[in-house]
Amino acid sequence: MSSVIDGFAVVLEPTNLLYCLVGVVIGMLIGVLPGLGPAATIAILLPVTFGLEPVTAVIMLAGIFYGAQYGGTITSVLLRLPGEASSVVTVFDGHALARQGRAGAALGIAAIGSFVGGTLSIIALTLVAPVVAGFALDFGPPEYTVLALLGIMLVSTISSGGRIRALTAAAIGLLLATVGRDDFTSAERFTFGNLSLADGIDFVPIAMGLFGLGEILYNLEERHRAVQAPTKVTNVWPSRADLRQSSGAIGRGSVIGFVLGILPGGGAVLSSLAAYALEKRRSKHPERFGQGAIEGVAAPETANNAAATSSFIPLLSLGIPANATMAVIFGALLIQGVTPGPQLVTEHPELFWGVVNSMYLGNVLLLIMSIPLLGVFVRILRVRAAVLAPITVLITLVGAYTVNNSVFDIGLVIGFGVLGYLMKKAGFDPGPMVLAFVLGSLLETSLRRSLLLFDGDLTGFLSRPISGVLAAAFLAVILLPLARTLLRRRHPDPAGSAVTEPGDPAVTAVASRPSASAEIVGSGAAADPFGPASPEAGDTGAAVAPGPSAATSGERQGPGTASAESPGTASAESSGEAAGEHAVRDKTATTSTEAAGRPHDEPGQSGAPVTQPVHRDRHTEEPE
Template identity: 70%
Template structure:
């Protein structure tokens, strides 16, 4: 099958002046809503859907895809500058990206994220062009048992996040898993831990947990630290990565592209898992893993590249199988249907212009984002020059209103304040919010797929080992745990590197 011709024809659609304008509009709008916590791309696309009825299907989708992309990048900006991750896939970025900003390297963090996103997107588009049918088939071999294994692996990787101790991360992850069970049981709808509250029957929203623990928690913590002093804002530094930054990050960008492309294909949780795996890979490969959690550029470059590559490859199941991989894709699915185009196995044959127009528009969207980010990063990093005493209240305000807009709920505002206090307390006792938030995201996936698997296996736990992919994944989990345990044991004989277990004041081995 000739793919090059139609793929290039798609570019002629994407480069039409009107479509470029729609793309620019979408990307800008997306960036704006990405910066505002709460209003996500899915909600924005849903709101704008009626406006697109009157324009050409390809143009409509190009604009909507632009929103999707722009929002991804907007979320990175707040994660890095203010420690406010608006999307599950940027939680990982908030860890090292924010520390980079505190060290005067915000421009480098945002720049490498933009470059990485562009490269990741490009790689994924190439993969999509040549491998889509193959990869789509592979995605189908992921059933509930494979998702269970993947989620277990994810929870395990969560404990490698940041610079905290494993015990502390494990506890944080357990709290996250428990919080994920609040609300109606995903299988039989029994209410759990809701204390009769209707607001809790829905479960707790990701935005509430992430904004509270990261954003508000950080602000409350700093209030106490800087009491009485007016702290110096961090230096702004260069507005773009240096040659050295690029040298440090390029391998991470390369690995992130592959990880993101592969995991992004999996419907549900692909982008989040990819950022997590990319981070874990970089930390494992680093000569000095202790830099992670303190502003390692690979800790931003890898995950940001991966989540963008994943965002692109998440179009594969939608366009080749008719299966939306995430909430935003589901809205895109709806948008296509309302334009009279049914995404499914027959789409590429019936509407090659739409198929390639959409794909190529993402390429254009990424290019526009990269071009826009050059001047914009310089402007955005100036936020850091604002005195903390002024920046903190403004951040709090945007967070509170943003959380309200998620589902127009005062309860959520109260909840975000409570999670803010929890985040502050966790920081006081040395627990990191990252593992909690990501375990919270993976918790529902893990429980649902575990319970589905047990039904498929008729209650036989050995069933997981009997399937190739879940068997291999769970084998990997076991190996990682055993190796880590052995390594710790041999370490402990010489220098004890478990921070919590050290009685003396030495922090680093």
């Protein structure tokens, strides 16, 4: 224990304090810039660390790493540009909140969640690092296979836009992940002889193209139809209700992030995905997710920061770098003459505890920096879209270049931007594609490794305790909704056909509004807890969003089909005990968007799904 306290003494040396600050500031900056990741930045800064004490060097480099996690949220929320795979999930609700003028709340919650997640994770690291380090080793290819499968199933439930379309997008994402030289045979797959594709496609061009650029191109098309008013930024701070609503998500996100973050490779991505999916599943109003649910930002952002911290565990207690950034930090230590390994804690306690304890300080610094910066960043949204668009495009293009220093990657961003635009036109959500892409190679390589280990015997998955349990969880994810659907079919919910009616006045109300304010109205309604629901499918807006065409297509959407089912569930699940909560959320939402004239006091809203003027999320009907 005394070495832990000595660690604090190390941190409090002025040099270390200074470099901790330098590290987190640089980290935050590169986190904001899409493209240049922490691994590359740390590599560039490596020569700077030669002249420093090992502990000082690592304190700074670690600061860059977790600082980048804070910064990465900002572009995800404001510009729909996730700089890192672990902040893809944040895009869904973060950007939706930003469009509702609640970017400040999203960023504030993300900062608070990151702080809590990071801090809890350090405490856990301090207490149980040596014990849990072994956990990373128990995860072999079979466990990763099942985990990745589970992740991909969760992906298809996250999207809006219909389940078949989500699965299609996910399958395309998996296909994209196969591009490149095969890890097992070195055969070139779908590279068309292009050497730049030999190592596969990088995540950044895909994510920035499909999300960021695709969105810009899509909006470009509409600019001439109605002058887009800059989104009104109503409140910069997360309200008390936001905090209350997010506290559970932050707590659970911390645990998930800490546990999954220990796993080398993919831990942070999986943790953000799992945390989001868990919140959505737990929520009484899963339909809000994707439409601007504050927990949808809190959970993944907490989890990825907790994961960033716990990913130090394999490095510091086993000598195994869990990801590319850890590999560079490993290298930095080597150059310093310290080899991270199982004996690091005993041989260099001042280094181990100095670095660990510096993270407490780093997280406090980041929180302090984030708060004033919130106001600055949120102001970006006040910039006219016509001005913001070229800036975003250029950041995207230059950012893509910085990943591999390759002009080819800029071309890829443009290609995926066009694809993202076309997908939006056709009603496909790019989210599942990006996430499936991220998990794709993990899934394939783990599966093939497992089959090599099991000698081709698939039952091997069930013979191992962890993969067996995970496989059971996987089956539960697939089978439960199926069973629920079947049950519901047998007992059709009478409310189902009724609920679409009360929503209609809202539609009329919205439709009659001038378009500039209608945009805000729309987003407000999108955040509405009473939106249509289809809890397990997650095709929120898609399921019912009769949107603009509600009046005309009302009969086509008919109460008998999908809309009957989804809102039926919503009203069934949201009745009764949830009523009190409604009131609270309702109030929050109202305060934030009141200025925009949101018709929140519509009588039709209590208990009935408000039909949303959501425009891109399509109504799709699919057989279960």
